Amino acid sequence: MRRILLCCAALLCPFFVHAVEVTSLPVASNVPGGVAIVETAMTATEGHYRNDKIMLVDFEGTQYAIIGIPLNAAIGEHSLTLESADGTKVTRLFTVQDKLYVxxxxxxxxxxxxxxxxxxxxxxxxxxxxxxxxxxxxxxxxxxxxxxxxxxxxxxxxxxxxxxxxxxxxxxxxxxxxxxxxxxxxxxxxxxxxxxxxxxxxxxxxxxxxxxxxxxxxxxxxxxxxxxxxxxxxxxxxxxxxxxxxxxxxxxxxxxxxxxxxxxxxxxxxxxx
Ligand SMILES: [Zn+2]
The missing domain is CATH 2.70.70.10 (Glucose Permease (Domain IIA))
Known part of the structure; x- marks a missing residue:
């Protein structure tokens, strides 16, 4: 029933549902070539990292941004932007740690x-x-x-x-x-x-x-x-x-x-x- 209601709401308002429901998450690894998993702490409708659209998921009732970190990423603090339905933009930070690739x-x-x-x-x-x-x-x-x-x-x-x-x-x-x-x-x-x-x-x-x-x-x-x-x-x-x-x-x-x-x-x- 909840799913049907969500679908109807999505049809009525195209900006309503943008996070996709998932049954598991990848392993988080905040290194170049890894995946950062950042809790959005809001209901974001869209997210961006380095000008690219990023995946927003709903996992067990919590929204996360799932971000691919490039192999050439600099070590240190990185930011992503999240947007809500009313156009509000917020920034979230995550840290990329060094990894030695031989x-x-x-x-x-x-x-x-x-x-x-x-x-x-x-x-x-x-x-x-x-x-x-x-x-x-x-x-x-x-x-x-x-x-x-x-x-x-x-x-x-x-x-x-x-x-x-x-x-x-x-x-x-x-x-x-x-x-x-x-x-x-x-x-x-x-x-x-x-x-x-x-x-x-x-x-x-x-x-x-x-x-x-x-x-x-x-x-x-x-x-x-x-x-x-x-x-x-x-x-x-x-x-x-x-x-x-x-x-x-x-x-x-x-x-x-x-x-x-x-x-x-x-x-x-x-x-x-
Ligand atoms: Zn190969």
């Missing part, structure tokens, strides 16, 4: 995957714009689920955030979790969502982007096969593809990343075995 050095035999040529760069820029568009999706019709199962049975590395060197050249830090498994191992959706896009990309190989709603988006790379089409609704545990070694890899594995407010955060904070 270096990882990898050897790639395909030199073009380390130093792409001009044609490759045109392709890479086009693909990264395409993926960015999917990462900035904001779908309020989906109810995010934070309690995820690992998408593949395999050896989970703790490689998120590592400072990477390919053939001794510095590159962007590792923005996901690598799970090693033999080629052909099934990959399952770790949580319900909608297939936002699929593609065959220069670095990421065969790729799927799943939208779980309210800015929670996951990415699956280097797949052998993609078993779902864009726009398809998938449930937790449904097979979406198979492990492969397409794109820039040193062997078969799944690269899995989680995005919140278009920020890559540590997938380990979402796995609940």
């Amino acid at each position: 270096e990882q050095r990898l050897t790639i035999t395909n030199e073009r995957q380390v130093n792409p040529n001009n044609d490759d760069m045109v392709r890479i820029n086009r693909e990264s714009a395409e993926m960015n568009e999917a990462f900035s999706s904001w779908d309020e019709t989906l109810q995010p689920v934070f309690a995820m199962r690992a998408p593949v049975d395999g050896v989970r590395s703790s490689s998120f955030g590592l400072k990477r060197f390919f053939n001794e050249q510095p590159r962007a830090p590792h923005s996901g979790m690598d799970i090693a498994a033999p080629e052909g191992t099934p990959i399952y959706a770790p949580a319900p969502g909608v297939v936002r896009s699929t593609g065959e990309y220069f670095f990421n190989g065969n790729t799927i982007i799943l939208d779980h709603g309210h800015g929670l988006i996951s990415l699956y790379c280097h797949m052998n096969t993609i078993d779902v089409a864009p726009g398809t609704r998938v449930e937790a545990g449904e097979q979406i593809g198979k492990v492969g070694q397409t794109g820039r890899v040193t062997g078969p594995h799944l690269h899995w990343s989680i995005n919140l407010n278009n920020v890559r955060v540590d997938p380990a904070l979402f796995i609940q075995d």
Whole structure:
């Protein structure tokens, strides 16, 4: 009954319900690449962090802002803004603590995957714009689920955030979790969502982007096969593809990343075995 009343109220007043009800929270980790969970102490209708919209959730009757902290975030105090239905804006602060991410050095035999040529760069820029568009999706019709199962049975590395060197050249830090498994191992959706896009990309190989709603988006790379089409609704545990070694890899594995407010955060904070 309460749900029906809320829905009716939402229809009458589009500014009424903006926090989505969730059944669990991710693990809070106030470090670069982590997730900050901040109690709003109000009924906020919208929130922003670094100009990006952030997720507001209702968990057991309390409203929280769930914020993805970028890997390049400065250590110290950060602020978010919250807005209420009457337009009042308030600021909330949270502290980001230091985390040491060590270096990882990898050897790639395909030199073009380390130093792409001009044609490759045109392709890479086009693909990264395409993926960015999917990462900035904001779908309020989906109810995010934070309690995820690992998408593949395999050896989970703790490689998120590592400072990477390919053939001794510095590159962007590792923005996901690598799970090693033999080629052909099934990959399952770790949580319900909608297939936002699929593609065959220069670095990421065969790729799927799943939208779980309210800015929670996951990415699956280097797949052998993609078993779902864009726009398809998938449930937790449904097979979406198979492990492969397409794109820039040193062997078969799944690269899995989680995005919140278009920020890559540590997938380990979402796995609940
Ligand atoms: Zn990876």
